[in-house]
Amino acid sequence: MDLRVLTDEILLQLLKADNDKAFKEIYTRHWKPIFEAAYYRLANKEVAKELVQTIFLRIWEKRHSIQIQHLAAYLQTSVRNSIINYLESTLVHKKYQQHVIDSSAGFCNSTQATVNFHELSQAIEKAIDMLPEKTRHVFRLSRFDQLSIREIAASMNISEKAVEYHITRSLKTLRFYLKDYLDPAL
Known part of the structure; x- marks a missing residue:
């Protein structure tokens, strides 16, 4: 046919x-x-x-x-x-990068602090990139786009429990990969 x-x-x-x-x-x-x-x-x-x-x-x-x-x-x-959606996510990412740059300017006066800050930023991005695609997407919607669990569930057509699972999973993974950067005094 x-x-x-x-x-x-x-x-x-x-x-x-x-x-x-x-x-x-x-x-x-x-x-x-x-x-x-x-x-x-x-x-x-x-x-x-x-x-x-x-x-x-x-x-x-x-x-x-x-x-x-x-x-x-x-x-x-x-x-x-x-x-x-692509343009919005690109804009959010650029705003996040600018925020990181602006924040670092106020806090980082020494060369060592600047180096440490950039290492931490790179480690965070690397840790986020290591997340499974769906978990990474949920994490970015939650933390960078600041959407609620209900909004994320609706936009991705998954349950709110699934969104909570992905957020919890991403935070555990980030804690694990960033453990060397955490302040021992905390």
């Missing part, structure tokens, strides 16, 4: 029935306009590719439960939301 002649609606029905060829046809048919929209707004091919891949990966993973009426509109909305 030549899937190229089928409508998006029929392809979506086949997708729900685990037809990977229907998924490939949806991807082939729609990836380029979505990529171009992301690239136009971000001017970064790698980030645009990653956002598009994530959108299609989510469609595949949620193919049994996802409710899509108009595929092209759904994809345009998804890419717009992905771009907004």
